Amino acid sequence: MLKIKIDKESNTPLYLQLYRKLKEKIVDELSADTKLPPIRKLSDMLGINPATVVKAYDMLAQDNLIYKKVGSGSFVAPAAVSAGFKEDKNDSMLNHGQIKLDKSINFASATPSTDLFPVDDFKYAINHVLDRDQGEAFTYQKSQGFLPLRKYIQDYLKSKSIYNNLKEIQIVSGAQQAIDIIAKILLDYGDKVVVEKATYFGALQAFASRKAEIKSIEIKRDGLDLDELEDYLKKNKIKLFFTMQNFQNPTGVNWSREKQQHLLELAEKYNFFIVEDDLLSDLYYTENAPSILKQLDKNERVIYIKSFSKVFMPGLRLALIVLPQKLLPEMLETKYATDISSAGLTQRAFDYYLREGFFEKHISLKRNLFKKRFEVMSEEIDKKLPEEIESFIKPEGGLYFWLKLPQGKDSSKLYEQAAEKGVVFSPGYLFTASSAKSEYFRLSFAAVDEKEIKKGMDILSEVVRDYLGSSDEDDFSPLL
Amino acid sequence: MLKIKIDKESNTPLYLQLYRKLKEKIVDELSADTKLPPIRKLSDMLGINPATVVKAYDMLAQDNLIYKKVGSGSFVAPAAVSAGFKEDKNDSMLNHGQIKLDKSINFASATPSTDLFPVDDFKYAINHVLDRDQGEAFTYQKSQGFLPLRKYIQDYLKSKSIYNNLKEIQIVSGAQQAIDIIAKILLDYGDKVVVEKATYFGALQAFASRKAEIKSIEIKRDGLDLDELEDYLKKNKIKLFFTMQNFQNPTGVNWSREKQQHLLELAEKYNFFIVEDDLLSDLYYTENAPSILKQLDKNERVIYIKSFSKVFMPGLRLALIVLPQKLLPEMLETKYATDISSAGLTQRAFDYYLREGFFEKHISLKRNLFKKRFEVMSEEIDKKLPEEIESFIKPEGGLYFWLKLPQGKDSSKLYEQAAEKGVVFSPGYLFTASSAKSEYFRLSFAAVDEKEIKKGMDILSEVVRDYLGSSDEDDFSPLL
Numbered sequence: 001m002l003k004i005k006i007d008k009e010s011n012t013p014l015y016l017q018l019y020r021k022l023k024e025k026i027v028d029e030l031s032a033d034t035k036l037p038p039i040r041k042l043s044d045m046l047g048i049n050p051a052t053v054v055k056a057y058d059m060l061a062q063d064n065l066i067y068k069k070v071g072s073g074s075f076v077a078p079a080a081v082s083a084g085f086k087e088d089k090n091d092s093m094l095n096h097g098q099i100k101l102d103k104s105i106n107f108a109s110a111t112p113s114t115d116l117f118p119v120d121d122f123k124y125a126i127n128h129v130l131d132r133d134q135g136e137a138f139t140y141q142k143s144q145g146f147l148p149l150r151k152y153i154q155d156y157l158k159s160k161s162i163y164n165n166l167k168e169i170q171i172v173s174g175a176q177q178a179i180d181i182i183a184k185i186l187l188d189y190g191d192k193v194v195v196e197k198a199t200y201f202g203a204l205q206a207f208a209s210r211k212a213e214i215k216s217i218e219i220k221r222d223g224l225d226l227d228e229l230e231d232y233l234k235k236n237k238i239k240l241f242f243t244m245q246n247f248q249n250p251t252g253v254n255w256s257r258e259k260q261q262h263l264l265e266l267a268e269k270y271n272f273f274i275v276e277d278d279l280l281s282d283l284y285y286t287e288n289a290p291s292i293l294k295q296l297d298k299n300e301r302v303i304y305i306k307s308f309s310k311v312f313m314p315g316l317r318l319a320l321i322v323l324p325q326k327l328l329p330e331m332l333e334t335k336y337a338t339d340i341s342s343a344g345l346t347q348r349a350f351d352y353y354l355r356e357g358f359f360e361k362h363i364s365l366k367r368n369l370f371k372k373r374f375e376v377m378s379e380e381i382d383k384k385l386p387e388e389i390e391s392f393i394k395p396e397g398g399l400y401f402w403l404k405l406p407q408g409k410d411s412s413k414l415y416e417q418a419a420e421k422g423v424v425f426s427p428g429y430l431f432t433a434s435s436a437k438s439e440y441f442r443l444s445f446a447a448v449d450e451k452e453i454k455k456g457m458d459i460l461s462e463v464v465r466d467y468l469g470s471s472d473e474d475d476f477s478p479l480l
Numbered sequence: 481m482l483k484i485k486i487d488k489e490s491n492t493p494l495y496l497q498l499y500r501k502l503k504e505k506i507v508d509e510l511s512a513d514t515k516l517p518p519i520r521k522l523s524d525m526l527g528i529n530p531a532t533v534v535k536a537y538d539m540l541a542q543d544n545l546i547y548k549k550v551g552s553g554s555f556v557a558p559a560a561v562s563a564g565f566k567e568d569k570n571d572s573m574l575n576h577g578q579i580k581l582d583k584s585i586n587f588a589s590a591t592p593s594t595d596l597f598p599v600d601d602f603k604y605a606i607n608h609v610l611d612r613d614q615g616e617a618f619t620y621q622k623s624q625g626f627l628p629l630r631k632y633i634q635d636y637l638k639s640k641s642i643y644n645n646l647k648e649i650q651i652v653s654g655a656q657q658a659i660d661i662i663a664k665i666l667l668d669y670g671d672k673v674v675v676e677k678a679t680y681f682g683a684l685q686a687f688a689s690r691k692a693e694i695k696s697i698e699i700k701r702d703g704l705d706l707d708e709l710e711d712y713l714k715k716n717k718i719k720l721f722f723t724m725q726n727f728q729n730p731t732g733v734n735w736s737r738e739k740q741q742h743l744l745e746l747a748e749k750y751n752f753f754i755v756e757d758d759l760l761s762d763l764y765y766t767e768n769a770p771s772i773l774k775q776l777d778k779n780e781r782v783i784y785i786k787s788f789s790k791v792f793m794p795g796l797r798l799a800l801i802v803l804p805q806k807l808l809p810e811m812l813e814t815k816y817a818t819d820i821s822s823a824g825l826t827q828r829a830f831d832y833y834l835r836e837g838f839f840e841k842h843i844s845l846k847r848n849l850f851k852k853r854f855e856v857m858s859e860e861i862d863k864k865l866p867e868e869i870e871s872f873i874k875p876e877g878g879l880y881f882w883l884k885l886p887q888g889k890d891s892s893k894l895y896e897q898a899a900e901k902g903v904v905f906s907p908g909y910l911f912t913a914s915s916a917k918s919e920y921f922r923l924s925f926a927a928v929d930e931k932e933i934k935k936g937m938d939i940l941s942e943v944v945r946d947y948l949g950s951s952d953e954d955d956f957s958p959l960l
Binding site for chain 2: 336
């Protein structure tokens with residue numbers, strides 16, 4: 001019998017304790033296909049709520065450490081044990097589609113395929129700054145970032161109607177680090193955070209690491225349900241609201257101007273910060289760029305994150321934060337305590353790359369290329385998927401479509417069947433804090449060309465029809 | 481009158497709350513040379529301990545946001561206000577000597593001057609991997625790191641008698657990030673940590689960010705006072721002990737083999753992890769390399785951090801962690817939530833650089849160069865400083881000397897006087913959690929050549945004699 005001890009006095013949530021303990025057991029001790037205790041039994045044994053056990057089991061399943069057999073329970077996955085934590089298995093990244101699955105058609109990855117990166121131009125920029133700056137390129141940079149880059153970014157943002165002081169601009173090592181640092185500055189144990197339902201998993205992880213309480217609020221076709229938000233705000237003091245305002249991940253939603261204004265008013269009225277993660281506003285396929293919340297921010301309520309590397313070259317790890325003045329001192333301290341400074345060579349090379357106009361050129365080319373893919377995918381969805389599959393919206397930019405299976409269906413199951421046939425995508429539970437089953441799934445066209453899109457949609461269409469035709473039993477759902 | 485509210489129910493320590501509130505006021509509202517309330521008055525007003533106010537004031541002084549006038553109190557520094565948070569002022573880094581002070585002789589910086597970086601070799605490596613890997617160099621790497629680099633490092637560590645499994649090796653963006661991630665994995669609110677007294681400030685910051693309780697224990701000439709440690713362990717459950725075993729920063733101490741063995745036994749007996757930050761073990765000036773704790777670690781008690789960039793090229797931001805198996809799953813998750821992965825191009829270029837033997841060549845050259853400086857500095861200290869200045873030890877490697885003023889003197893005051901004459905160094909309070917005054921100071925020879933060492937020691941010697949000849953009043957010490 002499994003020996004597990006849970007500490008009910010601990011600050012760590014029970015489901016997380018259980019998840020970690022089980023993970024250890026699985027990796028270190030248990031043999032493949034060992035049956036885990038039934039949910040009721042384990043919850044009785046530990047004196048905890050069955051839902052807590054379900055949550056821990058779901059997280060293990062999400063890590064591919066256990067598998068579920070309909071009607072008979074959960075079992076240790078052979079891969080988890082035989083290989084320990086195998087070199088070639090990085091579950092978080094696989095789940096997020098950031099690993100190349102060579103043999104599959106990859107509708108999961110939101111990262112452009114590597115042939116789209118401007119390697120030659122960037123190589124030119126690196127060599128230029130190495131010749132120019134010599135050893136200076138390799139010493140510590142200031143924690144706030146390389147000054148000329150920050151100056152250039154100030155002008156660049158001005159050209160997008162985002163006005164700010166130079167001192168408000170902080171360079172960081174990618175958007176994930178931006179979120180992590182902001183979480184460190186603003187969140188203590190038990191602080192409350194609101195996120196969009198659904199949202200980016202990495203943000204949820206960063207907030208969870210600060211032991212924040214995360215509340216998800218429904219996103220509509222034009223932005224958050226602000227009535228639901230205000231109801232929540234009336235009863236709860238929150239520290240921050242995390243949002244992607246344009247081509248939201250995963251829904252593709254653009255917030256309307258009205259909702260943006262209303263959100264800013266709520267932030268003022270209820271005194272919280274808005275963290276705007278702008279990952280894709282450059283990738284619009286309509287005539288005009290969408291409206292960025294930070295443009296409307298008169299009262300320093302918005303902490304604005306912009307990743308330069310996301311669509312450009314994600315491995316660069318480069319992003320910026322524009323932040324309210326009152327957070328500046330803590331930002332400097334926290335960036336320093338996090339990794340001292342971002343790599344100097346990267347900052348210098350990217351500065352030169354921007355100044356030479358390479359970046360604008362690159363984004364403009366990519367916009368055209370992705371627009372083409374977007375149109376093909378949109379057409380394929382309409383043409384090939386059965387009518388029961390709903391599109392949440394038809395996005396006006398970005399890299400993905402958010403689709404919905406009929407009520408009661410589970411996109412994880414569809415995923416399993418599709419993966420067997422050589423097509424992967426992102427099931428909806430990856431974008432929620434709860435890891436409950438979801439009817440939604442995200443199809444991304446970042447890493448597939450037009451031919452692959454068509455081929456992949458042929459396969460997916462067949463799998464969907466098969467799946468919709470089958471009956472769907474889930475031994476876990478009664479407990480949720 | 482200053483309006484400040486302190487929340488006594490908050491999880492944030494009172495001194496930190498006060499420090500932050502005052503910082504805001506100073507940056508946003510107060511005019512230069514405004515007198516801050518006397519300590520007693522503010523402590524009465526807020527109903528808190530005077531020592532709490534002293535601590536907050538000390539932190540502000542450390543940030544150069546206020547200055548103290550003997551006998552009349554503390555005042556807002558003009559620079560803090562006129563420039564807000566000025567672009568060219570990054571206090572943390574200045575305090576740590578990582579900013580080039582062009583006109584000063586810099587005994588503060590522990591970072592080699594940029595002319596010592598192997599720019600040409602590294603440029604060659606970058607271009608090689610760009611040609612070889614093309615766009616792959618710019619996509620997300622696995623969170624654990626670039627596989628060939630991890631494999632090479634495994635062999636490299638083996639050659640230093642550190643045996644490990646490949647899966648135990650994690651690449652991170654510099655040693656500071658290593659400490660930050662380990663703190664996230666192991667520390668929750670109120671957990672206890674032991675550090676050496678004195679130690680690296682960035683580690684203290686990372687532990688404080690997790691709201692850990694930090695206990696400092698005296699370091700002796702051959703390592704920690706392990707009796708004091710065991711006394712503490714008998715009464716307190718700690719999560720980790722943070723240590724630098726070789727050429728410790730700032731003392732220069734090497735732990736003896738006996739103490740290393742004893743420490744491992746204590747870790748086993750009292751069930752805690754040891755975080756060994758190996759920043760300088762390659763820089764030994766005796767015949768043999770010093771003994772690394774991880775070499776002796778039979779029971780997976782040591783989390784080993786090695787920075788490759790510190791002496792090599794700090795701006796690269798590259799380090800590795802070797803960690804106990806049971807921490808692997810959380811390491812992957814935490815690295816992902818921190819910044820997804822370290823920059824791919826840097827990892828690939830450094831991998832090639834290592835494989836071509838450039839690194840060993842570079843370290844060996846630097847060892848000779850720093851050994852020469854070390855000898856000059858050692859001789860200068862003996863020859864020029866007055867007898868009242870004690871050397872803590874004569875180090876056998878590394879980059880600094882740890883010196884002590886006579887009892888009751890304050891190295892911060894000596895610092896002020898020396899800085900005026902054009903010599904800077906690191907006063908002792910920078911290496912403690914308390915920010916109390918310290919007789920100790922660190923002289924580093926990383927960024928100065930032999931000529932500068934001699935010139936700087938001439939100046940310092942004079943300043944020291946002046947300072948020792950003067951009487952020393954401190955309006956704050958009675959409260960501490």
